[in-house]
Amino acid sequence: MSSESAIDVHGLSKSFGDKHVVNDLNLQVGKGEIFGFLGPNGSGKTTVIRMLCGLLTPDAGSGTCLGFDVLSQSAEIKKQVGYMTQRFSFYEDLSIRENLDFVARLYDMPNRKQTVQAGMEDLGLMDRADQLAGTLSGGWKQRLALAACMLHRPRLLLLDEPTAGVDPKARRDFWDEIHRLAEQGISVLVSTHYMDEAARCHRLAYIAYGHLLASGTPEALIDQSGLSSFSVKDNSSALAERLRKLPGVQQVVAMGNVYSVSGQDGALIEAGLAGLPDVRFERTDTGLEQVFIQLMENVQDAAP
Amino acid sequence: MKSPLAWHRLWAIVLKEFVQMRRDRITFAMMVGIPVMQLILFGFAINTDPKRLPTVVFNASPSAYTRSFVASMENSGYFDVLTSPATVAEAREAMAIGDVQFIVSIPPDFSRQLVRGEKPALLLEADASDPAATGNAISALNSLNQSALQHDLKGPLATLGTPPPSFEIRVQRNYNPEGITQYNIVPGLMGTILTMTLIMMTGMAMTRELERGTMENLLAFPVHPLEVMIGKILPYIMVGYIQVAVILIAAYFLFSVPIVGSLTLLLACVLIFLAANLTVGMMFSTIAKSQLQAMQMTFFFFLPSLLLSGFMFPFRGMPVWAQFIGEGLPLTHFLRIVRGIMLKGNGWTETWPNVWPMLVFMVVVMLIGFKRYRKTLD
Numbered sequence: 001m002s003s004e005s006a007i008d009v010h011g012l013s014k015s016f017g018d019k020h021v022v023n024d025l026n027l028q029v030g031k032g033e034i035f036g037f038l039g040p041n042g043s044g045k046t047t048v049i050r051m052l053c054g055l056l057t058p059d060a061g062s063g064t065c066l067g068f069d070v071l072s073q074s075a076e077i078k079k080q081v082g083y084m085t086q087r088f089s090f091y092e093d094l095s096i097r098e099n100l101d102f103v104a105r106l107y108d109m110p111n112r113k114q115t116v117q118a119g120m121e122d123l124g125l126m127d128r129a130d131q132l133a134g135t136l137s138g139g140w141k142q143r144l145a146l147a148a149c150m151l152h153r154p155r156l157l158l159l160d161e162p163t164a165g166v167d168p169k170a171r172r173d174f175w176d177e178i179h180r181l182a183e184q185g186i187s188v189l190v191s192t193h194y195m196d197e198a199a200r201c202h203r204l205a206y207i208a209y210g211h212l213l214a215s216g217t218p219e220a221l222i223d224q225s226g227l228s229s230f231s232v233k234d235n236s237s238a239l240a241e242r243l244r245k246l247p248g249v250q251q252v253v254a255m256g257n258v259y260s261v262s263g264q265d266g267a268l269i270e271a272g273l274a275g276l277p278d279v280r281f282e283r284t285d286t287g288l289e290q291v292f293i294q295l296m297e298n299v300q301d302a303a304p
Numbered sequence: 305m306k307s308p309l310a311w312h313r314l315w316a317i318v319l320k321e322f323v324q325m326r327r328d329r330i331t332f333a334m335m336v337g338i339p340v341m342q343l344i345l346f347g348f349a350i351n352t353d354p355k356r357l358p359t360v361v362f363n364a365s366p367s368a369y370t371r372s373f374v375a376s377m378e379n380s381g382y383f384d385v386l387t388s389p390a391t392v393a394e395a396r397e398a399m400a401i402g403d404v405q406f407i408v409s410i411p412p413d414f415s416r417q418l419v420r421g422e423k424p425a426l427l428l429e430a431d432a433s434d435p436a437a438t439g440n441a442i443s444a445l446n447s448l449n450q451s452a453l454q455h456d457l458k459g460p461l462a463t464l465g466t467p468p469p470s471f472e473i474r475v476q477r478n479y480n481p482e483g484i485t486q487y488n489i490v491p492g493l494m495g496t497i498l499t500m501t502l503i504m505m506t507g508m509a510m511t512r513e514l515e516r517g518t519m520e521n522l523l524a525f526p527v528h529p530l531e532v533m534i535g536k537i538l539p540y541i542m543v544g545y546i547q548v549a550v551i552l553i554a555a556y557f558l559f560s561v562p563i564v565g566s567l568t569l570l571l572a573c574v575l576i577f578l579a580a581n582l583t584v585g586m587m588f589s590t591i592a593k594s595q596l597q598a599m600q601m602t603f604f605f606f607l608p609s610l611l612l613s614g615f616m617f618p619f620r621g622m623p624v625w626a627q628f629i630g631e632g633l634p635l636t637h638f639l640r641i642v643r644g645i646m647l648k649g650n651g652w653t654e655t656w657p658n659v660w661p662m663l664v665f666m667v668v669v670m671l672i673g674f675k676r677y678r679k680t681l682d
Contacts (some may be wrong), residue, residue, distance in 0.1 A: 033658055050681060053524055055520065055523055055524060055681045056682055075308075075526055078525065079526045081524075083521075083524040085517075085520050085521060085524070087517050087520070088517070089517045089519075089521040090518065091516075091518055092516065093323075093324050093327040094323055094324065094327075095318065098320075098323055102319070102320045103525070105316030105319070106312075106313050106316045106525050106527055107314055107525075107526070108310070108312045108313070132327075155316040171528055
């Protein structure tokens with residue numbers, strides 16, 4: 001093994017027909033790191049993940065995944081990677097136990113029965129062990145999929161929107177599990193649309209239209225954005241329109257009767273807010289959501 | 305270099321397929337039920353030697369001779385003489401509709417001319433739109449004029465009878481002396497039923513994974529295409545043998561079809577035939593994008609198999625180019641093998657010329673399927 005990187009790819013590109021889905025993408029994920037992968041729908045996240053585990057062949061680019069060449073050693077990569085698909089893709093006419101048993105046999109796990117048992121216990125699947133996967137609700141299906149992709153103790157997890165449609169409690173359990181795994185040295189690349197999940201990642205990358213727009217720790221991304229945010233309180237419902245018209249205001253989000261206002265020129269906004277009658281406001285921390293919406297809008301402006 | 309194939313992965317696929325097969329009860333019931341139903345249906349129904357065909361006789365010259373001729377027509381078993389329609393025009397109309405197969409017209413002077421030795425003619429009109437339906441009856445009628453009146457033409461009229469031929473032809477019908485259709489159809493049905501059900505089942509094997517979205521996972525696992533293909537074929541070999549067992553038992557006990565040759569040899573040839581068909585299904589499966597397409601391909605392959613293999617129509621009746629196509633189909637060779645072993649008692653040496661073409665077919669199809677197998681989602 002050459003380095004501490006779990007994933008190290010350069011110049012990754014992929015197009016379907018004349019549609020460029022991924023463009024010249026560089027990505028480094030360290031060992032034991034939880035790396036968040038963000039971007040709007042159709043931005044190429046799934047394509048990148050599929051290229052990393054050998055399901056798609058990149059048009060251009062090179063790099064390694066767990067020290068194996070992405071282009072030529074996908075068989076080796078598959079053995080040590082756990083890939084959780086966006087769409088549930090286990091067998092609905094098999095029970096939880098049978099699905100896991102199938103996976104364990106494919107990877108030739110020693111002590112297969114105990115491994116399957118332990119995998120189910122870890123994720124609380126014991127009560128439903130003999131239920132057919134097709135009859136499970138969305139959250140339980142996700143748990144089954146996670147249990148299955150961790151069964152062979154992979155060194156790298158590629159999770160494609162693993163918590164879509166999962167309730168908050170299950171999501172929190174899921175992320176606790178991810179952190180526990182990361183502490184054991186397992187690297188995780190996880191794509192998500194949830195900002196609270198993004199905040200729990202060690203590092204983030206934001207891609208849109210196949211381009212990597214920004215990457216770094218959540219804190220660094222917030223700093224780099226240069227956004228200042230304010231929370232504004234008022235009972236008048238027409239306030240949103242007035243806030244949008246203030247100089248320097250780039251985003252206005254209504255949250256109950258509190259408005260979150262942000263923009264790059266903090267002083268200008270502050271002056272504008274002070275000019276509004278009957279309005280209480282205070283400076284707040286900028287969230288990742290504002291940062292990413294900002295990134296998105298910049299891209300859309302720049303897009304031809 | 306380690307072998308890319310591993311038993312544990314192959315076994316994982318086989319077990320998974322078995323569990324899925326067990327869950328899909330209706331399909332499983334169909335796989336066992338269809339052979340029984342089709343065998344009983346077709347085994348009893350198909351008859352290539354139709355008898356008691358509806359016939360109208362217009363006898364304008366009633367006499368002992370003509371009555372005797374009509375009686376011998378009925379006795380041949382091929383003709384069922386009806387009492388209506390009453391006129392020739394009505395009879396022709398009935399033939400057009402399909403209610404009457406034959407119209408026999410005996411002209412008014414027939415008996416007189418017969419006695420005078422003038423060799424009169426009578427007219428047989430046949431609905432020959434289906435040659436197979438009328439062929440045997442017509443040839444039976446042709447020989448009737450030699451024998452029907454033998455008893456009536458006595459004494460001075462004896463010279464009018466047919467003189468004994470100068471030599472005799474002794475026909476020996478080997479393997480199926482009584483010409484029982486079922487002896488031919490029932491073993492043939494085994495081949496056709498296996499072809500249809502097995503290609504369809506495996507044809508859906510990969511497309512089902514595609515349609516249900518499980519293909520993405522299957523590709524992400526470190527499993528070799530051959531392991532998947534063989535792992536999906538093996539369970540159906542067992543299903544095929546169940547079908548063969550059902551058919552053979554029914555053939556033996558229900559239709560009394562003899563099994564003259566070696567049962568072991570037959571079962572060994574069945575294995576090759578099963579494998580050949582399953583690889584076809586597997587290849588379709590790698591080409592088709594949906595289960596519906598796989599179904600369509602199955603029928604595209606099944607129909608020529610049914611019609612050009614010699615199951616429905618005599619193989620030698622086809623022009624050379626059609627025989628050439630027929631030779632390429634596994635069913636053609638399997639039919640020869642099954643009929644050969646069951647009816648003729650053929651051994652390995654007589655069977656081998658039909659075994660190797662199936663093996664060649666299987667290898668070629670397997671290579672195509674293997675090349676077509678998607679290793680990525682590209």
